[in-house]
Each structure stands twice: as C-alpha cells, then as structure tokens.
Amino acid sequence: MSRNAAVNDTKPKKPAELSWLMRLLVVIEKAGNKLPHPFWLFLSLAVVVMALSAIFSATGLQAVNPATEETVTVTNLFSTESLREIVAGATNNFVTFPPLGLVLIVLIGVAVAEQSGLIPAMLRGTIAGASPKWITFIVALAGTAASIASDASYMIMIPLGGLAFKAVGRNPMLGCLVAYAATSGGYSAAPMVNSMDTILGGLSTSAAQIIEPDYVVSPLANFYFNFISMFVVAAAVTLVTELLLSKRADQIELDEPDENDPENFDVKMALDSNEKRGMVIAVLSIVACAAILFFLALPKGSFLRDEAGGFGPESGLMAGIAAIIGFGFFIVGIVYGYATGSIKKTSDIPDMMGKGLLPFVPVIVLFFAASQFLALFKMSSLGEILAIKGAEFFGSLETGTFVILLGGWLLVALGALFLTSGSGLWTLMAPVLVPMFMLLSISPETTQALYRIGDSTTNIISPMSPYFVVVLGFIQRYKRDAGIGTVLSFTIPLSFAMFVLWGLLFFIWWSIGIPWGPGSATSYHMG
Secondary structure, rough: HHHHHHHHOOOOOOHHHOOHHHHHHHHHHHHHHHOOOHHHHHHHHHHHHHHHHHHHHOOEEEEEEEOOOOEEEEOOOHHHHHHHHHHHHHHHHOOOOOHHHHHHHHHHHHHHHHHHHHHHHHHHHHHHOOOOOOOOHHHHHHHHHHHHHOOOOHEEEEEEEEHHHOOOOOHHHHHHHHHHHHHOOOOOOOOOOOOHHHHHHHHHHHHHHHOOOOOOOOOOOOOHHHHHHHHHHHHHHHHHHHHHHHHHHHHHOOOOOOOOOOOOOOOOOOOOHHHHHHHHHHHHHHHHHHHHHHHHHOOOOOOOEEEOOOOOOOOOHHHOHHHHHHHHHHHHHHHHHHHOOOOOOOOOOHHHHHHHHHHHHHHHHHHHHHHHHHHEEEHHHHHHHHHHHHHHHHHHHHHHHOOOHHHHHHHHHHHHHHHOOHHHHHHHHHHHHHHHHHHHOEEEHHHHHHHHHHHHHOOOOOOOOHHHHHHHHHHOOOOOOOOOHHHHHHHHHHHHHHHHHHHHHHHHHHHHOOOOEEOOOOOOOOO
C-alpha cells in the first residue's frame, strides 16, 4: 500500500460513519472539555456547598448518626458566625490539609533520587537486556513499578518500552502502548509507598473523620494489595498483548525512520559502567538503611513503636512512614549521585530538590482549592448527612455488600473518564463514598483500594488524559499517520483486561478478609 493510500484510509470519518464506541468516546471528550480546570471546579463547588447549606438549613434537614447516635443538622455557611470562621480558617485549612505535608516530605526525597539519575537508571536497568520471550511482561512490570517516579514515569517508560520491543525485533509501537497502559493503568499498583499513596491516604483520612474524628488512613493502607496488584496488572497486560494485540501489531507497516528524528528519542537503554557501579552502591545503601531501621525498631521501648510496644497507627513507624520513605529516597539518591558524579557538591542537592518539586506546583495549587472545598463541606455537615442518608437507602434495599462495592467500583470508573486526575477525582468522591461505606461496615481502606482500580484502569482510554496525547506523539514517530483510533484500538482491550482481572483480585481479597496493608482491615465497626 502506498503512503498516500495509507493516509487516505485514515482520514477522519464523519460522525455517522463512526462506530458506537468511537461516538461514545467523542461524547466523553467533548463533555470533559467543557469541565472547568479542577482549581475552578473545586472553588465553584465550594460556592455551591455554601448555597446548599443555606437552603437545607432553612428546610431543617437532619439525620441521626448511628455511630454517635447524635442528631446532625445542616450548618448555614452564610451566617455571620460561619462566614467569620471561613475567613479566619482559610489559611489553616490549607496548611493542615492532610495530603499536603505528606506529599511534600515524600517528594523532597524522591526529587533527589530522580534528579540524580537513580530512578531512571533503575527503570532502564530493569528493561535492558530482557529476554525477547519475557519482554512484554518485564516492560509491563517496570511500568507498574514506575509510579515511584510519579508523572515523570510516563516520559521515561513510554520511549523505553518502544526501544525495548524494537531491540528484540518486535513492533516498537506496541512497546510504547504496553508501557503506557501499564504505567497509567497500574499507577496505583507499586512495590513501595509513593506520592499517590500519601495523597489518597490524606484525602481518605479527611473523609473518614466525618464519621470518626480520630480515624487515620496511613500511606501504607493498601501496601500489601498494591504489591500483589503490580503482578496482576502486568499479567493482564501481557496476556492481552500476546494473545490479541501482537497479531494486530504485526499487521501494521511502520514508516521508514526520519533521519532528522533520532530513533532513541534521547533515551538510552543500557546502563554504562559508571551507572552500574552507582546502582550497586545504591542497593548497598538501601540494605544499610533497612538494617538501621530494623535495629532501631527492634527494642520494645523503641520510639518507632507505640505505647503498647507494637506498630499500630500511632506508632512512630506508622505515623512517620511518609518522612521515613522520603528520607530513604533522599539518602539513596545522594549516594547514587556522588557515586556517578551527578552530584558534585552539596549545593547540587537542594537544587535537585527544588527542580524535582517544580512539576508538582500545579498539584499544590489544586490542593488549596480542594482544601477549602472539603473544609466547607465538612463544616456544613452536608457530607455527613448525605453519607447517613445514602447508607440508609442502601440498607433499605437489603443489597449485599458485594453489590454496593460493585456499584462504587463502576461509579469511579465512569468518573475517571471525565476527570483523569486521580487526586482530583478522589477529592470529589471520598467525602461521600468513604463515610457512607463506613456506615455500611466497609472500612476506608477498602473503599480506597476499590477507588484505585476504577480510577487507574479507565484513565488509559480517556482522551482527557494528558498522557493519552503523549503516547500518541511517541507512536507517531514510528507511524506518522497513527491517530486517536490507533491508540484506542490497543488500549481498550488492555483497559478491559486490567479492569476485570484487577477487580477479581479485589473481590477475592475482600471476601477472604486479608488486610490491605499493615493494620488495614477490610471491614469497619462503629464504636
């Protein structure tokens, strides 16, 4: 087929000629584009909450909290006393917003590990030299683990996936798409605590405290589940790729490489001797840090234990896990940097910290708006009443917990098609889902684990995702006439497989009653 013919075949179809699935995605894209920026969305919702508080306060809306047996009434946020409290508390709402401090302290350490080159080297070292037989699974597994690099993981993994597939004689387009699906779909499946765990845990804590003021959802709340999920997500991606997508990829004729467009995309695969030496020293430093932590926690009177001598939520280890993780990344990143020469003087370290935090400035801006919205929502008592009424409704239906969880799972998956920011969507959903499910004896940790699946797996098929455009740009370097339909033809089967297999893991895990993480039960008991 000539190049002109190929181009003609990929001309945009008229709406009437589009398949039902493509028409649906067009509707989703148009609807999503009409949504305001999340910053304005949360501020607008804050105004809506104030208006609703005035209306429902006037109507005398109330509910009885079964956890405390107290009658909850709506607070009118337009009253003089409420307005005074809103103005006086704006700064405190932001400063004490649970995810803010947790995320910053983790990111400071991760920034050093990333800017020194440690995290990119770890990901490249995982893929370089992989067996052709295992290349799909290894790329997928590395993609799920790449979340330790936060959003930078996309820019690292997508080109690496293409190069890895090309190195073993397979279609590099498929490698890019496998890496994208695993990185995005498995963003919540990771081998260690990352910034997303701290964000979700903080938001879940705020929501849970609507019902129980002292409840805390640790960044380790879903650690066990996340670790196993990493392999399930990689397996799902591998099965669909090898059984279905590889056949489709073999039928695609790639363009000749553009001489003006370097094939390696400025990314090299193999580690050089200096990087290998740095990796060995970094691994030794990780072992040393783990050993020090172990011996510090060993004595029964250790500051890392709680008053009872255990490792409960109030222990130094669990309460300070974000700082411990952040400090670990900080130390190991410095060790790698000095070993490889990427850090030459001590002043390089704070520069790396500042540079690494820059991509997260928009998140901090979003946190300001989100913190005000959540504070007003909690102050009005609308969230608590909505949760109570919702729990009463589901209780009257006499549906099993399985059906309730299934409904929540599908609701999150649908919402993620329109609002692809994981933290943004959970900011909206947590204040309702978490307390409502608590009143139905479902723990906040269970609700959070359910959210991870619904949110992560449908992101990859949403044109609203900024990284949807990124992967399209990378595959167009191999086939210039590839379009949105090309990406969707590969990502829809991958999304469905992850959604189903990961969902099965969740419900099996929940039915057995395995803790989601240290001290994280599947059920919640009031009182």
